[in-house]
Amino acid sequence: MEADAQINLRGLFHTEKGFIVRIYPIFNFLSSMKTGIFLMLIICISSFLGTVIVQNHPQGYYEGRFGRIGYKLISLLSINDIYHSFWFIFLLFLFSQNLLLCTALRIKRKVIPIPSILLHLSLILIAAGGLVGLMFGEEGLVKLKKGERANIFYDRYNKPRSLDFNIILQDFTRETYKNFKSRLKITLLEKNITWDFVLNGKREFKLEGTPYKILILKETPDFSKDASIPIEVREIKALKGPALKLAIIEPFGKRDIRWLFSNNPYLDINIKADENILTYYKREPDIRDLISSIRIFSKEDSTEGLVKVNAPLKFMGYSFYQYDYDPIAYQWTILKIVKDPSVPFIYAGFLLFTLGLGFHLYPRFYSKGRKDVYRAS
Amino acid sequence: MSTGLLNGTMGFYLASSILYGIHWAFKKDFIQKIAFSILSLGFAIETLSIIERWREAQRPPFSNIYESLVFFSWAVVFVYLIFKAIFKIDFLDFFVSISALLILNYSSFFDKSVEPLIPALRSNWLIFHVVVSFLGYAAFTLSFITSLLYFFKAKSKNPKRDPILLSLDEISYQSVVFGFPFLSLGILSGAIWAEQAWGSYWAWDPKETWSLITWFIYAAYLHLRFVMGWREARAAFISIIGFLSVIFTYLGVTYFLPGLHSYA
Numbered sequence: 202m203e204a205d206a207q208i209n210l211r212g213l214f215h216t217e218k219g220f221i222v223r224i225y226p227i228f229n230f231l232s233s234m235k236t237g238i239f240l241m242l243i244i245c246i247s248s249f250l251g252t253v254i255v256q257n258h259p260q261g262y263y264e265g266r267f268g269r270i271g272y273k274l275i276s277l278l279s280i281n282d283i284y285h286s287f288w289f290i291f292l293l294f295l296f297s298q299n300l301l302l303c304t305a306l307r308i309k310r311k312v313i314p315i316p317s318i319l320l321h322l323s324l325i326l327i328a329a330g331g332l333v334g335l336m337f338g339e340e341g342l343v344k345l346k347k348g349e350r351a352n353i354f355y356d357r358y359n360k361p362r363s364l365d366f367n368i369i370l371q372d373f374t375r376e377t378y379k380n381f382k383s384r385l386k387i388t389l390l391e392k393n394i395t396w397d398f399v400l401n402g403k404r405e406f407k408l409e410g411t412p413y414k415i416l417i418l419k420e421t422p423d424f425s426k427d428a429s430i431p432i433e434v435r436e437i438k439a440l441k442g443p444a445l446k447l448a449i450i451e452p453f454g455k456r457d458i459r460w461l462f463s464n465n466p467y468l469d470i471n472i473k474a475d476e477n478i479l480t481y482y483k484r485e486p487d488i489r490d491l492i493s494s495i496r497i498f499s500k501e502d503s504t505e506g507l508v509k510v511n512a513p514l515k516f517m518g519y520s521f522y523q524y525d526y527d528p529i530a531y532q533w534t535i536l537k538i539v540k541d542p543s544v545p546f547i548y549a550g551f552l553l554f555t556l557g558l559g560f561h562l563y564p565r566f567y568s569k570g571r572k573d574v575y576r577a578s
Numbered sequence: 579m580s581t582g583l584l585n586g587t588m589g590f591y592l593a594s595s596i597l598y599g600i601h602w603a604f605k606k607d608f609i610q611k612i613a614f615s616i617l618s619l620g621f622a623i624e625t626l627s628i629i630e631r632w633r634e635a636q637r638p639p640f641s642n643i644y645e646s647l648v649f650f651s652w653a654v655v656f657v658y659l660i661f662k663a664i665f666k667i668d669f670l671d672f673f674v675s676i677s678a679l680l681i682l683n684y685s686s687f688f689d690k691s692v693e694p695l696i697p698a699l700r701s702n703w704l705i706f707h708v709v710v711s712f713l714g715y716a717a718f719t720l721s722f723i724t725s726l727l728y729f730f731k732a733k734s735k736n737p738k739r740d741p742i743l744l745s746l747d748e749i750s751y752q753s754v755v756f757g758f759p760f761l762s763l764g765i766l767s768g769a770i771w772a773e774q775a776w777g778s779y780w781a782w783d784p785k786e787t788w789s790l791i792t793w794f795i796y797a798a799y800l801h802l803r804f805v806m807g808w809r810e811a812r813a814a815f816i817s818i819i820g821f822l823s824v825i826f827t828y829l830g831v832t833y834f835l836p837g838l839h840s841y842a
Contacts, residue, residue: 234805241794248791252784252835284782331780340777378694401691490697510697511775522777523697539777547779551766558759566755 231295232302240296247292251283257357290335297328319557323550330546339540342524345370345493346533354538364538366499366517373493373526373534377486383420383445385461386481389413400445412452413478419446420484424462439465443484466529483529491523493534508536518542580634581690583627584648584682590620591679598672610668617675621655624682628652635692640708641699643832647685649708650828651678653716657756661720667749673723703771711764715824717757718796722821724750725814732811747810750817751803758796765789784835788827795820 230236254275255262263272263281279286304321307313341354341362350369353361383400387408398406398415406415421427424444425435434440443463448456460470461482469480496505497516506514513520518540525535597613600606628649631639639645658674661667695704728746768786773779780786799816802808808816 234801238798238801241798245791245794248782248787251782252787252831256782380694401689487694488697489694490700511701513774513777520777522775524776537777541777544773544779548770551770555763555766558762562755562759566752 228302231299232306233299234303237296237299237303240292240299244289244292244296247283247289250280254280254283256284257282290332293328293331297325300328301325314561316557316560319553320561321557323553323557326553327547327550330543330550332543333546334541334543337542339519339538341538342535343368343538344533344535345495347371347373349533364519366497366502368521368536369496370534371494371496371505373491373531375491375526375531376489378489379486381484381486383443383463383482383484385415385445385447387413387415387449388479388481390477390479414450416448416450417445418448418458420444421446424460434470439468440470445482445484447480449478491526491534493523493536495521495536497521580627580631580639583623583630584685587620587624587627588679588682588686590616590623591675591682594620594675595672595679598675602672610671613675614668614671617655617671618659620675620678621652621659624648624652624655624678631692635694637695638705638708640704641695642689642693643829644685644688644690646708646712646828647681647688650712650715651681651685653712654678654681654719657713657716657753658720661749661753661756665749665752667745670720670723670749673727674720677719677723698775701771701775703767703774707764707767707771710760710767714757714760714762714764715828717753717760718817718821718824721750721753721757721817724753725817725821728810728814743810747813750814751809754796754799754817754820758793758800761789761793761796765793784831785827788823788831788835792820792823792827795823 258281260272260276263275267275275281279288283289300321304313304318304325308318339356339362341356343351343354345351345368347370350367352364352367354364356362385398385400385406386395387398387406388395389408389411392411394410396406396408400417400420404417406417407413408415421444423442424430425441427435427444440460440462441464445461445463446458447461448458450456457478459480461480462468463482463484466481466483467479490509493508494505495508495514497503497514499517502517504514504516508514508521508523510523513522515521520539520541522537522539523534524537527533594613594617597609597616601609601613628639631645631648635641640649655674655678658670661670724746728743728750731740731743731746765786768789769779772781772786795816799808799813799820802816803813
């Protein structure tokens with residue numbers, strides 16, 4: 202098959218001598234399906250590595266887990282940011298070149314059906330779109346308090362980037378469902394791990410991987426109206442509203458009993474406090490949607506509208522997405538700002554891919570396969 | 579009510595599996611017919627339970643691990659019924675019945691409470707994305723079952739041109755041919771949805787990355803088969819690797835690799 206490819210490659214470029222002949226080995230390597238499978242394998246292994254080694258964490262995290270030498274190695278090979286590393290992008294580039302050459306050779310040899318050509322070209326288009334996005338796209342975050350204005354955002358390396366327009370957060374609201382839920386977060390400061398629980402009537406929670414256990418003793422809808430609490434404590438304004446009494450069972454059976462307050466989620470009243478444990482309690486309705494009402498204006502143009510989850514706002518080639526929010530007082534929002542010229546390429550690639558895949562595989566399923574199975578049986 | 583219907587479904591799948599076992603032992607055709615009727619009845623009740631859950635929750639029942647496992651077991655039987663209708667096969671009935679039962683049984687360990695949709699899941703893409711993804715997963719489950727059977731049968735038979743082994747190989751291949759476009763559509767629809775929700779069609783989130791790894795494995799399976807003629811044992815081996823990747827994409831990522839898809 203390799204020799205066959207070489208002959209066709211000669212035919213493809215109509216030359217016997219010179220530069221093209223000298224780089225035949227590279228062409229042969231890149232146009233081989235075996236190379237394609239090998240590249241897929243390497244991309245799979247690299248991608249796997251990127252999911253098991255946490256990406257884009259601070260230096261201290263990697264040094265803590267892998268030691269100084271381990272961190273240096275990780276940093277040198279960009280394993281802490283694999284998907285944006287030069288070598289990973291180069292692998293994707295090689296793979297797209299392999300697809301391109303494989304397809305071109307087979308078109309020349311007239312051994313490839315049109316759906317398969319569509320399929321391979323669509324992948325090249327998607328890869329090219331990805332490259333365009335990487336080179337010319339902009340992406341970052343902007344944090345805005347109600348009434349605040351900004352004309353810069355911070356990119357993924359936390360560097361400020363200026364915008365040709367201003368954004369003002371006019372309002373930030375949330376839509377909620379009718380049902381309420383009690384959420385409890387426990388942070389073990391010495392290990393820097395947080396456990397997030399939804400109470401749902403459950404009385405006992407384990408902090409997995411530690412000897413700690415949480416017992417829910419009582420949840421009251423309004424602390425100030427709970428007759429079991431001394432009146433002088435109940436009258437403290439900051440303690441009004443839903444409250445939770447819990448016991449943190451520590452190693453050797455030591456108990457840390459705390460009252461937590463939904464209106465001041467990080468506040469606690471406790472006896473024998475363990476300063477190693479931070480608690481957060483909030484009773485609130487489930488969130489249905491998050492809505493930032495913004496106004497954007499430049500010298501030439503202006504617009505205003507709502508940014509919701511799953512419903513971005515578009516202005517001057519930029520899209521604004523609801524990214525994060527103030528979970529306690531709902532006073533600020535974080536918007537993601539994206540300018541991605543690759544989206545039309547990507548969508549065109551998706552469309553071609555779907556058509557190619559449908560026309561390429563389903564005839565095999567319905568006709569050939571059916572006959573073969575009958576024959577085999 | 580949906581939970582009651584699901585308990586009924588489990589009962590039917592269990593009864594069907596037992597009857598298929600008896601059919602294996604005694605080779606009576608009527609037992610097989612009864613077993614298949616019970617399997618079909620179980621499937622119908624499971625369909626009803628999914629519709630009922632949808633009505634109760636007033637949203638598509640695909641928003642947590644419990645609901646997705648129920649849908650997965652439904653999809654396995656659904657895809658098999660399509661295969662059975664097209665290829666007129668019956669030797670997988672028992673395995674499909676027991677697989678659906680095991681998946682449903684596994685789902686019973688998870689929180690069944692009906693929760694409203696979180697903002698990120700409130701999208702028209704939810705139904706399409708989940709349905710096509712699970713149809714793909716279900717087809718790969720069939721491919722996995724037939725590939726395992728291939729290795730069991732290949733031990734006791736001469737693998738050269740044995741009709742049963744060829745048939746197993748062909749069904750395994752057809753399952754991948756059926757499932758691959760669905761997996762691809764699942765990834766593409768997820769990318770379009772992610773672009774609308776998070777402003778990036780590909781963020782290298784663990785779920786995305788693992789679905790790409792799975793896609794590469796099955797793409798390699800198809801290419802090696804089409805171009806280099808890899809069939810039978812070698813193809814079955816890749817199919818098994820592919821399914822392990824499917825399971826890790828679906829369950830492993832949820833438990834071990836937190837990311838944007840941490841809800842399911």
